[in-house]
Amino acid sequence: MHASVPSATLLGVDGRRVRVEVHASSGIPGFTVVGLPDTTCREARDRVRAALLSSRLAWPSLRVTVNLAPPALRKVGAGLDLAIAVGLLVASEQLPGSCLDGRAFLGELGLDGSVRAVTGALPLIDALVEPELVVPAACSVEAQLVGRHRVRPVASLAELAAALAGRAPWPEPPLLAEPPPPPPEPDLADVRGHPAARFALEVAATGGHHVLLVGPPGAGKSMLARRLVGLLPDLPPAEALETTCIHSAAGLRLPPGGLVRRPPFRAPHHGASAVSLVGGGTGNLLPGEVSLAHRGVLFIDELGEFEPAALDNLRQPLEEGVIRVARATAKVTFPARVLLVGAMNPCPCGEGGPAGGCRCSPSARARYARRLSGPLLDRFDLRVEVDRPDAADLLGPVSGEPTPTVAKRVAGARRRAAARRTRVNAELPAWRLDEVAALDARATRLLERALTDGRLSGRGLGAVRRVARTVADLAGAEGPLRVEHVATALALRTQPTVLTGAA
Amino acid sequence: MAERTPAGVPTVPGPDPFAGLPPGDGRDRGPLPDEAYAASLAGLPGMGPARLAAVVRVAGPAAAWARVVAGRGWTAPEVLEALGAHRDRLVRRWRDEARRVEPAAVWHQIVDAGVGAAVQGSAAYPPALAGDVEPPAVLFHRGSPEAIAGPRVAVVGTRRCTATGTSVALELGRDLAVAGVSVVSGLATGIDGAAHRGVLAAGGAPPIGVAGSGLDVVYPPGQAALWRAVTETGVLLSEAPLGCRPERWRFPARNRIIAALADAVVVVESHRHGGSLHTVDEADRRGVDVLVVPGSVRNPAAVGTNALLAEGRAPVTCVDDVLVALGLQPAGRRPRRDPRPAPADDDRPVLDALGWQPVTLDQLVLRSGRHLGSVVLALERLQDGGWVAARGGWYERVAGGDA
Helix, strand or coil, X not given: CEEEEEEEEEXXXXXXXXXXXXXXXXXXXXXXXXXXXXXXXXXXXXXXXXXXHHCCCCCCCCEEEEEEECCXXXXXXCCCHHXXXXXXXXXXCCCCHHHHCCEEECCXXXXXXXXXXXXXXXXXXXXXXXXXXXXXXXXHHHHHHHCCCEEEEECEHHHHHHHHHCCCCCCCCCCCCCCCCCCCCCCHHHCCCCHHHHXXXXXXXXXXCEEEEECCCCCCHHHHHHCCHHHCCCCCHHHXXXXXXXXXXXXXXXXXXXXXXXXCEECCCCCCCHHHHHEECCCCCEECHHHHCCCCEEEECCHHHCCHHHHHCCHHHHHHCEEEEECCCCEEEEECCCEEEEEECCCCCCCCCCCCCCCCCHHHHHHHHHCCCHHHHHCXXXXXXXXXXXXXXXXXXCCCCCHHHHHHHHHHHHHHHHHCCCCCHHHCCHHHHXXXXXXXXXXXXXXXXXXXXXXXXXXXXXXXXXXHHHHHXXXXXXXXXXXXXXXXXXXXXXXXXXXXXXX | CCXXXXXXXXXXXXXXXXXXXXXXXXXXXXXXXXXXXXXXXXCCCCCCHHHHHHHHHHHXXXXXXXXXXXXXXXXXXXXXXXXXXXHHHHHHHXXXXXXXXXXXXXXXXXHHCCCEEEECCCCCCXXXXXXXXXXXXXXXXXXXXXXXXXXXXXXXXXXXXXXXXXXXXXXXXXXXXXXXXXXXXXXXXXXXXXXXXXXXXXXXXXXXXECCCCCCCCCCHHHHHHHHHHHHHXXXXXXXXXXXXXXXXXHHHHXXXXXXXXXXXXXXXXXXXCCHHHHHHHHHHCCCEEEECCCCCCCHHHHHHHHHHHCCCEECCCHHHHHHHCCCCXXXXXXXXXCCCCCCHHHHHHHHHHCCCCEEHHHHHHHHCCCHHHHHHHHHHHHHCCCEEEECCEEEECCCXXX
């Protein structure tokens, strides 16, 4: 007998359809899995056998061959267990062949016959086109997010076999409850002082410009960076689903309600390897931190402590919004559109911001500066020096604006950009600058001067105009950019002291 | 220490035909001057000023060289003391090294490079150093040694200085040169270089630069233009032979020459344990006056100088304080017209908020209480007018329109 069961496996962050073909015939009893299974997948044999026996189903004394088609695609993980078990039940005539019509199966089996959640349920489910979907009960929320299928959550193989045989009704999927409000994000009102750095965050959140914060330890760089994500608007449904897919594929805990509605915030440690930053790995290709931060904020704290090679890997995703990982077995593309926030000390001792403060030797400073390559620095449209706030500011009665107030302004300015058919100003192509970011006479003179006295490179010119457009959007100014917009953009794009050489 | 040939000194390839011959006999250009042997000795590894002075004083340059080449030991107590515990190893090392060096070649290299040399006691040796407690045994110079004739003041300070420190050093250098006082300094980046740039801008008394490396090894590399300008208008000195790398210990030794040449030492900015404080110690050994430019208590580059003031050194607020200390006529307050356009009334509050310490944009916005946009516009205008200097994201006020 023969059975063919639709299921799916994970390649990077995408689900790929797989047909589990089970063939059972008389001969020397045996069980073979072919079709490029990885080790976990090959071990399905033992899990399926134990689960069948635990569920009071028969393990047939037949020669069984399981083929996972297409055979050239590498199958990873235990998510095909359920499809193999059902296929075997049909092939050994314990279930009628008709029960496979229009149904796909996903799930990992425990030895006791329970059906367990699979990693990456959302992208797997998204890849399946069958009208009805049998999934582990633990994944039913994710399954309903896609909304295209009739979802049949099951908790055990015995329950599933009974439902398929028509001996018992299908368990009903739980109703999707209204998701609880997301937990509060850190509030900007906690930040005392730092008006310029706060404004830089506001500009970054509005225009999608990457920010570099340079300052001594204790200046509040991390505190500022963690408050950027609160300024970003909720993810629109399509982006939320896309982001949830990535998190699901990486096995991250999804928020209650299943959908990642708020932009993610990721802060990899400086010991992170290149692979953990951009993704890859030898077995299943896993998304890296930059993909986990897709549509959100990637915070690289202690930029100067990262391996320069690992950081340089970020250049391509920052440019293109995707990461292409190529291995001998497969090539995958990970989405990676992030708002990058870098933070670093001005020098190894941390005191080298203002002239005269540094205790580092010139060679130590030069080594430190080399860690930040010029091309990577160029990706930061906003570069702000932050100092430790004065004692008076820390204790003063005035606190800054709270996050909701600033977020409202950000949303308003983003609408102005959207009205110009731009998602965020950082993505304005060069050919649209003259139309969207025209300059008035004084602004032109200021930029000319900045170019001649070497403060600004030709390459930085476009970035300054984009940032100035965002500044103008925040101020609610229409028409050509005025000199104060351009001057603010210039002041928020200083050459960090770490690179100016002299101490 | 790694085996090292004196860089830049050509070693004779293959078996040396002159090896073992008495020095000077190998070439038919007459006897070599003492300076040739002194320079060869100075280029040996581990040959610091004290050892060089001891062997030259005991044997004279030519005989000392012959003794080193022969690998004979030393018996004079002052040489033994200078050589220290591992003297036998040092003598062997010098011998091996010296057999690869030809004094004639060393001398020709010096002459070809247009460098002058004077051993202690020769007519060309600067009288200012002749009576010193620790004079260099041989001194190399480039430029005009007559520059060492007039009154001299050393202006020293940290390499890691503030914009205020730079402009104070620049003004002092300029005003001293105008008053006819030569400025002695170490040609480093920061305060040293600023003082000499002030001298060069004023075109008064000639500058005197003292280098730690050989006169053909510009250090720090970015100072090449300053070295050239000091050579052309004044004199550049060093006790290190040509090709000598700027090893760490050479700088304290260089500081002693600066202190020995100066009639007074002015420290502009120094960190808590800055190298300038070593120059101060050397000045104290020689009874040379030390004057100090006071700095802000918040300026880490003024911790060392403020500590000197606490010891009771005289403060310097303008060139007259230095001239009076030298017993010269004070220049008097010549009101200097600020050539910069006066800042607009609108920009005044931002300039006032700046103070004399580097600050970030954050602090300026807080202190001036103005909107970020108007602060950055004011900063643009003030930078244009020369009132404000920006370094990275730090802004600092500029004095007097000199920078």
